Amino acid sequence: MHAIEGATGDAAPPSGLRERKKARTRDALIRSALELIAHKGYEGTTVDEIAAAADVSQRTFFRYFANKEEVALAVQNMVEAQFLAALRARPAGEPPLTALRNAALASWDGVGEAVTALVPIDLHVRVYRMIESTPQLLAAHLRRLAELEEGLAEEIGRREGLDVRTDPRPRILVAAFSGVMRVTGKVWGENLDGDMASLRRITSEYLDQIGPALAEEWSKYGGVDQKA
Amino acid sequence: MHAIEGATGDAAPPSGLRERKKARTRDALIRSALELIAHKGYEGTTVDEIAAAADVSQRTFFRYFANKEEVALAVQNMVEAQFLAALRARPAGEPPLTALRNAALASWDGVGEAVTALVPIDLHVRVYRMIESTPQLLAAHLRRLAELEEGLAEEIGRREGLDVRTDPRPRILVAAFSGVMRVTGKVWGENLDGDMASLRRITSEYLDQIGPALAEEWSKYGGVDQKA
């Protein structure tokens, strides 16, 4: 439904030769694009080059992707879809914030292979940094994240048995959570150790800080715990 | 320093004739642009039309604004600069979250006249809704908000006497706060009463909900209060 889904997220096994061919072209486009972008930068890469590298015409490129941003964000998009799926898979008993947190941590697990099936992870990491540092790309990325938040809020609402349109708490929770996750991603991208382990550590650490950060007074180290 | 500032935010009184003329052209461009965009939509408006309506060449337009998005977001940008200024003006005693909240509420006050000096407020509101509903514009808007968050975090850090690069709490707080503010703005834009009073009400209400929303369990109505 939400555009997030479409990103190779539907794990429909390609049956006919036609669909297999389409998947191959799509993957080739993504690979060529990320390779070029990581190498020459986003703005330094033209659609013509991407298309040429994947051996299709420019027109065909635009039949697979609505715009240049979309290829660049294709893998990242997949990761986000993973996250939403992980949230859906969380046991009903978990409180909202815990579910979000665990979904994030859990989704880092499966995502590695899913990404590698398309492109080498280090390429993906390099592109991720590109996203953060390229204004146009970052803008598009943030917009998709906003869409994702919609999906997350809906799911939280569903879990807690309330309507997102009447009770603002799901959206508020997700907004706060996503904000923190963005900082997490940003900090991780800035630091040089681009491995999953450090990502997990930062994530946990920062999510733990959300309570103290919202507290009235900040004690010098650590801080108040807000739970109950 | 940050790009946010540049949006007519520097209240440097135009001295020479040259600068006054420049300010007039800039304002004319903004007015023409918002008028056209509110009327025909963002994508339905060409830069040529905007330039023509302001009686300058297209080339000149691009000397005033880096791209079409910038002119569409010019007023909104001013509002955000106001907000940052309002935060800076908060008394040192206020705890971080309270300062942010009061800065938001306070900035709604002065902003009315500041906006009206450029364009009628109802036009601005119509454009604001346009921003929320136009993907490309929303993307650009979200990116600027991310920049604003940087500024806010820095200011919070300064107030609390800690370095943003070592202590993550300022960023985390601001991220959570901004997330909630975004929901606020979105909900306000969706509802039909586009007046400041309802914006204030929603803002207060939603900010009050952030504690309960982060709590472990959600009681059906209202919820736990997290303060100490």
Place this chain on the structure above:
DNA sequence: GATATTATGGCAGTCGCTGACACTTGACAA
């Protein structure tokens, strides 16, 4: 009033993106 600055316009050209049309290729049935 001469001269140095700075703003503006016009033009050519690149790049992202789209519609229209013709052509090729895979799917499916007779």
Place this chain on the structure above:
DNA sequence: TTGTCAAGTGTCAGCGACTGCCATAATATC
């Protein structure tokens, strides 16, 4: 196998956003 239909692809023409370049016109400075 073959013929038909649907779907994917390439080519081309064209629009709109944006930039560099150069000539010109308007202010500022002395």
